[in-house]
Amino acid sequence: MINEKIDVLIVGAGPSGLLLSQLLHLEGIDSIIVERSSKERVLSRIRAGVLERGTVNALRDAGCADRLDAQKILHDGVILSFDGEQFNVPIKMLTGYDVTIYGQTEITADLITACESRDQRIFWSCPDAVLADLKSDAPSAMFTQPDGEKVTVHAKLIAGCDGYYGVSRQSIPSKPSDNFERVYPFGWLGVMVDEPPVAHNVVYANHVDGFALASMRSHTRSRYYVQTAPGDTVEDWPIERFWTAFKTRLGALGDGVKTGEPLEMSIAPLRSFVTQKMQHGRLFLAGDAAHIVPPTGAKGLNLAVADVRRLARAMSAWKKGDSNGLERYATEALERIWKVERFSWYLTSMMHQFDEHKAFEKKMQRAEFDYVVSSEAAQTMIAENYVGLAF
Numbered sequence: 001m002i003n004e005k006i007d008v009l010i011v012g013a014g015p016s017g018l019l020l021s022q023l024l025h026l027e028g029i030d031s032i033i034v035e036r037s038s039k040e041r042v043l044s045r046i047r048a049g050v051l052e053r054g055t056v057n058a059l060r061d062a063g064c065a066d067r068l069d070a071q072k073i074l075h076d077g078v079i080l081s082f083d084g085e086q087f088n089v090p091i092k093m094l095t096g097y098d099v100t101i102y103g104q105t106e107i108t109a110d111l112i113t114a115c116e117s118r119d120q121r122i123f124w125s126c127p128d129a130v131l132a133d134l135k136s137d138a139p140s141a142m143f144t145q146p147d148g149e150k151v152t153v154h155a156k157l158i159a160g161c162d163g164y165y166g167v168s169r170q171s172i173p174s175k176p177s178d179n180f181e182r183v184y185p186f187g188w189l190g191v192m193v194d195e196p197p198v199a200h201n202v203v204y205a206n207h208v209d210g211f212a213l214a215s216m217r218s219h220t221r222s223r224y225y226v227q228t229a230p231g232d233t234v235e236d237w238p239i240e241r242f243w244t245a246f247k248t249r250l251g252a253l254g255d256g257v258k259t260g261e262p263l264e265m266s267i268a269p270l271r272s273f274v275t276q277k278m279q280h281g282r283l284f285l286a287g288d289a290a291h292i293v294p295p296t297g298a299k300g301l302n303l304a305v306a307d308v309r310r311l312a313r314a315m316s317a318w319k320k321g322d323s324n325g326l327e328r329y330a331t332e333a334l335e336r337i338w339k340v341e342r343f344s345w346y347l348t349s350m351m352h353q354f355d356e357h358k359a360f361e362k363k364m365q366r367a368e369f370d371y372v373v374s375s376e377a378a379q380t381m382i383a384e385n386y387v388g389l390a391f
Contacts, residue, residue, distance in 0.1 A: 002122075004149045006032045007142055008315060009110050011129060011154035012162030013042055013122055015104060016109035016287035018140065021064040021160055023312035029319055032153055033120065034143055036127035036162065038099035043112070046192065047104035048201065049217050050298035051099045052388025055305045064110045073219065079385055081205035082369040084251025086297055089202060089372070094383040099202075103217045104301050114124070123151060131158065131171040135281030144264040146208075157315060158284065159309070163288040164273065169365050172280040179277075184270035184294060184348065185355060188213070188225045189237050191246075191265050195258040196339055197222045198250065204296070205249050206365065211352040212249035213280050214257075215298075224257075225295075227352055261281035262360040270294040270348065272341055286311055291337050296348040306391040307333055336389060 008024055010017045013035035016238075021031045045349065047352065059065040076092035078099070092098050129143040142155045160168020188211075197216035205212040210227035217223055226245050230235070239262055247254030273292040278285045287304030310333055314325030350368050354361070372378045 001150060001356045004032060004151065004153045007029055007319070008032075008157045008159060008332065009034070009139075009153050010159045011131070011141065011168050012160070012287075013037075013039075013112075013124070014161065014163065014287070014290070015108050015111060015301060016046075016308045017161035018108065018115055019058065019062055019064075019305060020161060020308045022060075022064060022111060022114055022311055023308070024315060025118060026062065027096075027118070027316040027319065028061060028313070029315060031114075031120070034129055034141060034153070035122060035186055036125050036129065036152040036166070038125045039112070039122075041107060043105065045105065045108070046266075047100050048221070048295060048298045048301055049103040049106075050088070050102040050215065050302075051102055052302040053100075053390045054391050055302045056307070057101050058305050059107065059110075061112070061145050062111075063116045064107075067106065067110055068100070068102045070104075071102060071218070073216065075101060075201045077201045077384070078096070079199060079201050080369065080372065081207075081251055081253065082366065083207060086203075086251070086253065087373045089367075089379050089382050089386075090384055091383040093379045094376070095387050097132060097387040098186040099387055101216060107301075113312050126151075129167050131167060131283065131295060134158070134171065134283045137282070139282045144369070145161040146184075150293050156385055157318070159311060160283055160285045160289045161287050161304075164292055165287055168283060168285055169275065170290045171283065172277050172285070174275060174277045180272075180274045182272040182345070184352070185230055185266045186210075186352060186357065187228045187269045188295060189229070189232070189234070189265065189267045190223060190225045191239070191242055192217070192263040193222050193224070193260045193374050194220060194263060195222055195260045196220055198257045200251055202298075203250065203253060204347065204349045205251065205253075206353070207249035207251070208353070209249055210243065214245055214250060214253070228267055232267060234267055237265070239265075242266070259377045268295065270296075272345060274337060274341060276330075276334065278333060284311055284326070284329055290333075291341070293341055293344040294348050296351065297344045302388055303337060303340050306336060309391060336391060337391055340385075
């Protein structure tokens with residue numbers, strides 16, 4: 001039986017938990033991380049790679065941006081396509097900022113390297129963690145290591161960075177009225193392929209057959225998506241069907257798509273979720289444990305980093321005797337979370353095909369696109385949200 005005492009226990013070794021441990025370390029605050037999955041599983045997760053300016057700055061502040069700065073791709077705009085008509089929103093011209101492309105898998109690897117270089121304690125493959133005494137001054141977690149040895153960690157604060165299905169969110173009592181959810185009636189089929197991207201900037205396309213997205217991980221690796229119907233499986237989409245649908249939905253840009261055998265194919269449902277209960281006693285939620293955004297707009301990782309940066313600052317002040325930041329954490333975080341949820345909802349609503357839409361709703365989508373094309377104010381709204389709201 002192992003007993004540990006620590007200032008901060010972090011539940012979850014994804015990017016948000018790893019980044020929080022690094023930021024706390026730079027402030028002289030010790031932490032322990034417990035993760036339900038294996039290190040190999042965490043490193044194999046394929047996620048988005050569009051980074052807001054605040055996320056890049058946070059990684060630089062953490063001392064974990066050397067590879068990012070060496071390998072990043074900078075985008076100065078985002079392309080919206082409607083029935084084959086393309087318009088590039090000039091993000092950098094309107095805001096003064098670029099958007100950075102660098103894969104979340106690479107960020108995770110960089111953060112793990114940083115943690116291991118300073119001997120950060122991480123308990124991997126511990127799926128049975130239980131949190132206790134959260135409203136006391138000494139909350140704790142109990143879990144079992146892969147070799148069967150029991151571990152109890154006594155902390156002063158706990159950060160729940162373990163996602164929607166993790167133990168942290170489930171440890172907070174809540175009422176139905178505390179939670180808000182929107183499930184979209186479609187999914188995204190994603191394909192990773194070792195071919196150059198079809199366009200320099202990310203492309204969002206609304207076509208009568210459905211949505212498509214053209215993104216990338218590098219100058220030679222592309223990440224492409226198409227909208228799928230509820231219940232669709234990867235088996236329903238042989239690669240030939242995917243390429244035909246993807247190129248058709250991109251319109252004229254589709255002629256430039258270089259096809260190939262996929263490195264990975266998967267379908268993800270789209271939904272929005274926010275819990276108002278981001279704090280319970282000494283437990284604080286961050287990232288997907290507190291909110292989910294549809295991948296339209298690539299806000300999931302960026303929103304998690306905003307939470308973590310805010311939480312790290314509050315914990316640093318708490319260590320120096322000022323608990324005001326922790327007391328305001330949930331309220332201030334939620335103000336930004338709802339604005340980001342709004343932007344993801346806006347792009348999703350404008351750029352997808354909805355079975356329930358009649359002719360009127362379809363005309364409204366087209367009118368919104370036409371308004372963006374004609375209005376610098378509308379373009380600025382998209383640009384400001386795409387590069388990221390301040391945090």
